[in-house]
Amino acid sequence: MSDSGLEKLLNPSSVAVIGASLTKGKIGHDVLLNIKESGYKGKIYPINPKDTEVMGYKAYPSVLDVKDDIDLAVFAIPAPAVVEVMKECGDKGIKAAIVISAGFKETGPEGKKLELELAAAAKKHGIRVLGPNCLGFISSTIHLNASFAATSPLPGDIAFFSQSGALCTAILDWAVKEKIGFSKFISLGNKADISETDFLRALGEDPDTKVILGYIEDVKDGHEFMRVAREVTAKKPVIICKAGGTKAGAKAASSHTGSLAGSEVAFDAAFAQTGIIRAATIEDLFDYAVAFSYQKLPKGDKLAIITNAGGPGIIAVDAVERSQFAKVAPLAKETTDYLRGKLPKTAALNNPVDVIGDADDQRYKIAVEALLKDPNVNGLVVILTPQSNSKIKETAEVLVANRDDKPIFTSFMGGKLVEQGVNILQDNKIPNYRFPERAVSSFNTMVKYKNILGVPREAAKPFKVDKEKVKKIIDEAVKIGQKEIPEYLARDIIESYGFRLPKSVLAKDAKEASKAAEKTGYPVVMKIASPDILHKSDVGGVKVNLKTAKEVEDAFNEMVQKAKKAVPNAKIMGVLIQEMVTGGKEVILGMTKDAQFGPMLMFGLGGIYVEVLKDVSFRVAPITAREATEMIEGIRSVALLKGVRGEKPADIESIKDSLLRLSQMVTEFPMIRELDINPLKVFSVDQGGSVAIDARISIDIK
């Protein structure tokens, strides 16, 4: 963990407990006791101005009184005293601190101020701080329990970080009962300094951690979080339960894209793009965790089921068929032939293999061995219901003895009758689930991660674009404080990034208009050009299918007149005379900004598909070529682009190209706040290409 920046936190040679107390029930007491009892091999310094000795350790009034170096300081003193002592820690040369103390941001504006002071003091002295307002930090690697948790975790290779300290105490207590062990157990607290991203990076490099779990409510720096997550998920599974945010959204958005986005959508996109597995519930988090911790990844998606009970077997198959990735393994003929010779006549030999209610351990053994040998099988779910003939303990032992590179998931269903068997499974790290659906969903998640590992992650190649031109337009808009870029300039911007536009000329009077139309070729579309008129249709500012010079000239005069009446002070630049594009499928491309992840791209079919059915997909920019494809494939109505009822398919490559160009644009110009290209008309593959009919761009003005 050399470059994680958290070395002194993760691997301290010595720990000072600031506020170490003799009084039971005080946090300063519980923390020191935990450190003492956890078997930590480093030096321990209670800091406490009143006592000379605490729990057998020599106590010091201040860290400054300790002669030797101190690597880590754990704060268990009231919030108002923390900042001063932090400065002392700085003077002492301490490089890591855990601030357990509450009374900061979570208490209101004053606490928030205190937290900022704390962060500033720490930063000034180069101290990395976990917390404040946290339960602490536990490492099985170095046997250090620097927390005030009442329960110590079992050792294991699962790391867990949590933005909720109270959830930590519940999980610790629960995990002991379920015999789930941890390599690191981290309460993030208020994240004044160290964040989920720091731990993601550190745990990614931690050889003692096989699976990383997290509970978060937000991220501190979405961009950095994604960058680090991409690297870490390529090495080990990262499973996160993200809570909060369902209510959010509802920001006043003027674009389609903005109104359809929201923080949940952003997190879903960010997780999908970085390969983080999102757990819907805390229960799922640990279901998946044990699957990954205890077993190797399956080599494929084919699952076999063994059961001594028809019903639960059917339940399991249902779960496989409903799952996103798992498939019911078609057993090899050799397997069924073999089983036919070995199992009773009434046994079911296809998947699920039903060894029948009176199966003992030996019958399970036959089935387990045969299915693990079957090349069509990548994983096994073994279901047992307690029957009079069941040999539950022995069946568990059969599974332990036969474990293999292929993952095995069990569901020994029941209570007291199966307890002994479940204990054997847990002790030997075969993941057991109370109900078969959970076993199947864990296999499904392992397949999902296997697929994630197989995804190429190279960034998209940049297009050659006229960046200078765009910069000029945007700078000018910033200068004059114009939040909405006028349409004719918005057109210039996207054209500079390689979008094809309808031929278009700005006409300043009726004569110019008809001349432009002759040049463009009839029929034409006419649009009022004014920076002050956004909803052009509402003021009669759009006319289509104009076929003669007379029609164009009359339209010009009428439009300008109406526009002036509707928006008296509007500055009218003239009327755009545009080629009328016929044919093609209408899609919408858009961008809006998420508070945590920045620019988010949107894709959907135009018209009712976006407005009514809200059938759209999002990704955080910049996107890769593969992510562009995923965006297109991610809408329900994608079949309409591929051609239905004998239609030719639309030029999907052109959409992909457009999304990638848009991605580059919003990445290169972060001051773009919202954008809709609506519609982009996409032609059929034989015609090829696409034309951006209309574009709206708004920018951030301070």
Added chain:
Amino acid sequence: MSDSGLEKLLNPSSVAVIGASLTKGKIGHDVLLNIKESGYKGKIYPINPKDTEVMGYKAYPSVLDVKDDIDLAVFAIPAPAVVEVMKECGDKGIKAAIVISAGFKETGPEGKKLELELAAAAKKHGIRVLGPNCLGFISSTIHLNASFAATSPLPGDIAFFSQSGALCTAILDWAVKEKIGFSKFISLGNKADISETDFLRALGEDPDTKVILGYIEDVKDGHEFMRVAREVTAKKPVIICKAGGTKAGAKAASSHTGSLAGSEVAFDAAFAQTGIIRAATIEDLFDYAVAFSYQKLPKGDKLAIITNAGGPGIIAVDAVERSQFAKVAPLAKETTDYLRGKLPKTAALNNPVDVIGDADDQRYKIAVEALLKDPNVNGLVVILTPQSNSKIKETAEVLVANRDDKPIFTSFMGGKLVEQGVNILQDNKIPNYRFPERAVSSFNTMVKYKNILGVPREAAKPFKVDKEKVKKIIDEAVKIGQKEIPEYLARDIIESYGFRLPKSVLAKDAKEASKAAEKTGYPVVMKIASPDILHKSDVGGVKVNLKTAKEVEDAFNEMVQKAKKAVPNAKIMGVLIQEMVTGGKEVILGMTKDAQFGPMLMFGLGGIYVEVLKDVSFRVAPITAREATEMIEGIRSVALLKGVRGEKPADIESIKDSLLRLSQMVTEFPMIRELDINPLKVFSVDQGGSVAIDARISIDIK
């Protein structure tokens, strides 16, 4: 339970155990032992030709040797002997039997034959039979455990029937651990006679049963099941986990409706229509069961949350916001004012109410009392994570002492630390869930049931229709063995049921065609009329927008010629000259038959919405007016009917009327096998009404 027909099974005065055995491990031994030990007060007769006494009871060689009446016979003898003994039972006048013996339908064709013989013998003698191939029957009401289960259930007011015997053993074992009790526990076995419907009826009338749970894989008689379920769900909640069938479907269907249906769709429709709550998993089944068993229904959908931990509180709120029915209760001002005075400054006073990590039982008491008093609150989720200051046992006692008409759901999260508290909650029947999401989903399900109870269930009023005409057409088709009704007759059929059709005349030659067109008014649509040509467009048999007599005459000749060439032996009746209907939204109405539930109606928007997006809804016919509305509201694209982008809404009442007419038609003519009305053009509300443009009907021919 007077008219359930199962009195002697449910409440026998005496029980004979056929095959009662002295040998431990034999089913005949275990059953008798269970009956003996369960505290059954009736008479017990072991039947066994070898022994004179078993377990202290006098044994008899045959039921015929018993002098007194026997109400119930439990069979624990090999399958081949069952039929003979069943006949003896008949001679003895026994009216109820439980056949535990396996070796029937589940073993293959021979077993199936044996099962039919068993059913016939039982029927002949008027014996109601549970099983065969089942675990048995347990009643807490009469303290009778007539099963070979190794675990006896605790008493309670939940009834459970299961089509999987093995699942029963797992559930019994698990439920004891969770302290969940049962009024009746029933293993249905192969359902040779008594089915889920019989038990639904009986349990609906059982005063000792408050909640009915079921695990099924199919139903014996879909129609009767629905009839009974409608009655029972009006009295008490029925919660069913239905497994199997995801694979099914895939029957060769020629209609749109047929290709979109499937047994899962049928069960979903049947459950929705009868008010059965479908549990997705066995875990959900019991989550919901305890909620209903232990508490009163909430009076509304507003849920309040109390927590001592921010994270789990957020998780709970997320779950409420994602739920279908539950809402986050907006607390009354009096409540927050009161709490402000009583709780610490840092407590969160809005919903969720965070009493903060250091809350003891008294602080929970303040919050619980205040929220239960709040008129805006209909139910309460109380979350506790174990903290150093937590008084877990005492907090559980606070909840017990404060229980109330408003349902309380708890989530005491953790393992050993919370165990004592959880025990108190379970002993006092406050439903506790390992994670807050499950508590919320249980409240949500109670609200769902409350809503179901409020639904009016009156049948739709029949329309006056020309049933005779339809009968004649169908009879004729049956007579000539014609599975597909020709279009012009299909038109007659739906017209007879009150559908409006485009004006249409069958022309036999070109002259007749142009005359008909003059009468109808131009433009017209022309369609080849032949019973042998189903896909008219494929053979150039459809032309639209014909505007003159010449066009019509030319089209006639061309169409007939092409049709003859494409289908040489086709009988061509002529060409239909139809009014061309312009405007209106295209919807599709359809019907297909489900193997278990019979005619299923389908509704969707026409074209790509059906074909590509598969955005359709199903209900089992006959439907009520409310169900017709639910079908229309049940598609994702319903907004398109309500008018988007300034369009006028479509005449939804006319669609409803059409669905009800269709429902009546397929109910009155069960020989209709599949039907598509596609499209039905629905006009906007100001114009009103709808026109069926095309109809395809096929019938069952033996």
